[in-house]
Amino acid sequence: MTHSLHRTGYIEGLEEDFPMLTHVARGYNDIGAGERLKEMAKIARKYTDLNFGDCKVANKFMVPPEEIMEKHTVGWQVVFKDKENLIACMEELKEKNIGISVIVSGLFDEVFDCCQKTGITPPLIEFALGIHGNKEKIWPPEILDFVTMCGHGLVSSNLVKKMLDEVKKNKITIEEAAIELAKPCLCGIFNPHRAAKLLRKLTQ
Amino acid sequence: MRIDAEKCIGCERCTYYCPVEAIHVAEREDNPKKKRSWIDEDECVECGVCFRANVCKPQAIYQQELKWPRVIRKSFSDPMVEFKETGVPGRGTEEMKTNEITGRFKKGSWGMAVEVGRPAVGARLKDLELIAMALAERGVKFEPRNPVTFLFEDVKSGKLKPELRNEKVLSAIIEFEVKPEQLKPVLQVIKEMSDKVESVFSVDLISHPEEEEKGPALKIVKEMGFPVYPNGKVNLGLGRVLNK
Numbered sequence: 001m002t003h004s005l006h007r008t009g010y011i012e013g014l015e016e017d018f019p020m021l022t023h024v025a026r027g028y029n030d031i032g033a034g035e036r037l038k039e040m041a042k043i044a045r046k047y048t049d050l051n052f053g054d055c056k057v058a059n060k061f062m063v064p065p066e067e068i069m070e071k072h073t074v075g076w077q078v079v080f081k082d083k084e085n086l087i088a089c090m091e092e093l094k095e096k097n098i099g100i101s102v103i104v105s106g107l108f109d110e111v112f113d114c115c116q117k118t119g120i121t122p123p124l125i126e127f128a129l130g131i132h133g134n135k136e137k138i139w140p141p142e143i144l145d146f147v148t149m150c151g152h153g154l155v156s157s158n159l160v161k162k163m164l165d166e167v168k169k170n171k172i173t174i175e176e177a178a179i180e181l182a183k184p185c186l187c188g189i190f191n192p193h194r195a196a197k198l199l200r201k202l203t204q
Numbered sequence: 205m206r207i208d209a210e211k212c213i214g215c216e217r218c219t220y221y222c223p224v225e226a227i228h229v230a231e232r233e234d235n236p237k238k239k240r241s242w243i244d245e246d247e248c249v250e251c252g253v254c255f256r257a258n259v260c261k262p263q264a265i266y267q268q269e270l271k272w273p274r275v276i277r278k279s280f281s282d283p284m285v286e287f288k289e290t291g292v293p294g295r296g297t298e299e300m301k302t303n304e305i306t307g308r309f310k311k312g313s314w315g316m317a318v319e320v321g322r323p324a325v326g327a328r329l330k331d332l333e334l335i336a337m338a339l340a341e342r343g344v345k346f347e348p349r350n351p352v353t354f355l356f357e358d359v360k361s362g363k364l365k366p367e368l369r370n371e372k373v374l375s376a377i378i379e380f381e382v383k384p385e386q387l388k389p390v391l392q393v394i395k396e397m398s399d400k401v402e403s404v405f406s407v408d409l410i411s412h413p414e415e416e417e418k419g420p421a422l423k424i425v426k427e428m429g430f431p432v433y434p435n436g437k438v439n440l441g442l443g444r445v446l447n448k
Binding site for chain 2: 003004005006007008011014021023024025026027028029030031032033036055056062090093094097098099100101102103104105106107108109111112115120121122123124125126127128129130131132133134135137138139144147148150151152153154155156157158159161162183184186187
């Protein structure tokens with residue numbers, strides 16, 4: 001899966017958007033991984049409460065986090081809005097040395113800076129080389145910035161438009177709209193903080 | 205997915221949740237003054253978002269029994285479903301996420317992925333076949349553990365099982381490794397396919413960190429006119445072998 005790659009947006013928005021995911025390696029560290037993943041999830045959740053999920057279970061807006069943590073099998077996802085908490089989390093995960101792979105997405109300059117500050121040397125990186133094909137089918141950038149926060153494509157463009165409309169009509173708050181948009185993204189890598197900022201920008 | 209016409213009250217709330225705009229509203233046959241929602245099954249990718257949204261008060265949305273080849277739609281659209289034929293969850297593989305343990309991508313070559321239907325558009329699998337066959341002609345060998353590989357009638361040529369060509373999915377990923385001499389011709393093929401597919405696709409490159417902004421692969425990528433996003437994925441290298 002490449003579901004935390006290809007997030008679009010301006011630099012200032014991406015500066016507050018750092019998905020983190022864990023993944024077991026089948027045949028190498030998958031036996032009894034549930035407890036290890038739970039221990040790592042507890043650490044990560046100390047530093048961010050924006051979102052949390054497991055695509056085989058649900059995200060925290062659908063199922064309580066404690067219930068999600070009891071069902072981990074291959075991995076979980078969270079998202080950070082700031083480097084300070086991301087660095088603190090990376091430090092603790094490194095120190096605890098639990099042994100499951102951790103991946104952080106975001107602006108390379110920022111993520112590499114976090115790695116340097118925590119003494120982590122990344123062994124591999126993945127680049128996004130753009131969108132190709134029939135580009136007439138792609139949503140406009142202001143919608144794409146929301147929908148690409150769910151790499152599985154589960155957040156509908158029409159839901160984004162509906163939430164924008166409801167915010168403008170004062171039927172719903174920006175924060176409520178951001179959470180409604182986060183719900184379909186099962187993994188929990190949709191960033192409601194960034195979504196709220198985008199909603200605010202587009203409705204003011 | 206289907207909507208029980210008898211139960212549906214035509215509130216339209218479910219229509220906003222469909223990522224591929226497959227839910228429509230029509231007049232009721234039995235009462236033209238009232239509406240009902242219906243799902244265009246040719247466009248529906250079986251992602252289950254409308255059902256999970258839990259916005260249907262009369263609970264009219266339901267999952268019908270899915271048989272081959274339609275069941276493929278769900279496997280490549282609903283992340284909660286494991287690909288039964290392979291036991292591999294999701295649409296791809298562990299790829300770079302566990303590389304510090306598996307050593308799948310070695311220095312001296314690069315990992316690549318072409319994901320049809322992404323971002324948030326969806327695609328017919330015939331688009332995937334077009335790209336796969338063109339890549340296979342350039343000597344590309346597809347990742348054997350990727351669920352897509354099991355859709356091919358002939359894995360060497362990239363030819364799909366014919367009954368799958370018109371199946372629509374949210375996205376499907378072709379994963380492969382490229383040697384230095386393959387990178388340019390492979391990128392050229394990808395560029396050429398851009399005008400031939402009906403939908404969209406996204407492209408990834410997996411490399412070792414010394415590549416960063418200056419490495420040979422990114423130099424070629426940029427020369428070939430591909431954009432390189434300032435954001436991407438970084439494996440922190442915290443995994444290790446634990447199974448005894």
